[in-house]
Amino acid sequence: MTAPVATARIALWEGGTGVGVSSVPVPRLKPGEVLVEVRLATVCGCVRDAVRERRLGSLPSVLGHEGVGTVVGVGRGAEALGTDGVSLAPGMRVVWGRDVGCGTCGACTAGQGAACPDSRELGHQPMTDAWVLSGSLASHLVLPRGAGVAVVPAGVPDAVASPSGCALTVAAAAIDRAGPLAGRRVVVLGAGLIGLAALAMAIEAGAASTTVVEPRGKRRRRALRFGADAALDCDARVPACDVIIDAAGGADTFARVLDSLAAGGTAVVAGTRSQVPDATVDLERLSRDGISLLGLGRPHGRHLAQAVAFIASTHALRPWADIVSAPRGLDGVVEAIAHSGGTIARVAIAPRG
Ligand SMILES: [Zn+2]
Ligand SMILES: [Zn+2]
Known part of the structure; x- marks a missing residue:
């Protein structure tokens, strides 16, 4: 036409x-x-x-x-x-x-x-x-x-x-990758928009607790306004958790928070991480504790639909x-x-x- x-x-x-x-x-x-x-x-x-x-x-x-x-x-x-x-x-x-x-x-x-x-x-x-x-x-x-x-x-x-x-679709894909979150302790690394969206989705999915790890104070306060139970600086001790969603939290932070992941836990690497050094991961512990370390891959069309459905039903809450x-x-x-x-x-x- x-x-x-x-x-x-x-x-x-x-x-x-x-x-x-x-x-x-x-x-x-x-x-x-x-x-x-x-x-x-x-x-x-x-x-x-x-x-x-x-x-x-x-x-x-x-x-x-x-x-x-x-x-x-x-x-x-x-x-x-x-x-x-x-x-x-x-x-x-x-x-x-x-x-x-x-x-x-x-x-x-x-x-x-x-x-x-x-x-x-x-x-x-x-x-x-x-x-x-x-x-x-x-x-x-x-x-x-x-x-x-x-x-x-x-x-x-x-x-x-x-x-x-973009951001909400990536977050929806990360939540999908992490599996059911009801009753699980979730840590989100990074409080940019992907991190905030993952946080909000984890809360709505019934996470037992949500903790955000973020170096900038203003962003930590923002995460609290979005409903995080706790927002910690990167060098703070992170409590034991079942799920980590890494929304570009930085390689060092990721490697350190991984130590807080309980046996059987899942970590999803969702953020873009250009120009950051590689993280060192203890493979022996991954094997021993049955930890799943997952990359995100390209989001699927259904993740866009999920993102829109999520924001349509909950946007007034945050x-x-x-x-x-x-x-x-x-x-x-x-x-x-x-x-x-x-x-x-x-x-x-x-x-x-
Ligand atoms: Zn984008
Ligand atoms: Zn094709």
Whole structure:
């Protein structure tokens, strides 16, 4: 179909620390593709790390994982389905996952897009004619077939919904990986947004206790406001626990807290940990005590659906909106990246503002 808008504004990263704003034509939609007008985007740590560490190999690239927007077009010729099987149509408010399967291979058609061998990552792609609008930091975004898309229930504010596609999906995947949490003592390492979301999900899953380990005092206090039973500095003694969820707590902290994991316990490594030294793990103890040390892998589409369901049902219980900044325009992306990762968990961008 012909796109309902002619041009889009994008935050285009061409290397270095500079991010420019450009206008590009909105491409004609292929069958089943979804064109979204971005209402609000949030700058996750992945964007900050990519730019600071110049991680991308292929440039230029439209940045941005997280966002919430309104469907304004669906490419004719194929149905576009959300993660819960809903047929997507103009007017729906949606969020999207960061990993995009090819949409056609066996894994994708079986609903296992996370296992797709040709998976791409939104906001981390070279901008090519095949996928121009490939990041959330833009007025418009094209979600190819194979993208995870979830409808946002009414009543969830944009600022609360926006991080669903990255931070909350990662947290949901980590909780899934950890197994049933009812009655278990849970320690979360790191009180960034992934850590806060994992904390909130652990509480709602019936954890017997929750402890957050975090070096920054403001973040520790924030974790307490989100319901943690205790928030400890990294050098404090951590009580015995059954589950550790490492949301980028740092290698040394991880190795030390692992000593507090009870026999039969599970540790899930969920945070990105670029440029940190390796942790030393006592393999003999892992074997003797039956400890499970699990990596996260790529989140599945169901984790996006779980993240949205979680935030929709519980967002009123915690001050999610307080940890997202007032929105800046797309021209403020460079500043937003510089400010991300501090005590404000997310800097928001209103691309059309
Ligand atoms: Zn991200
Ligand atoms: Zn595929």
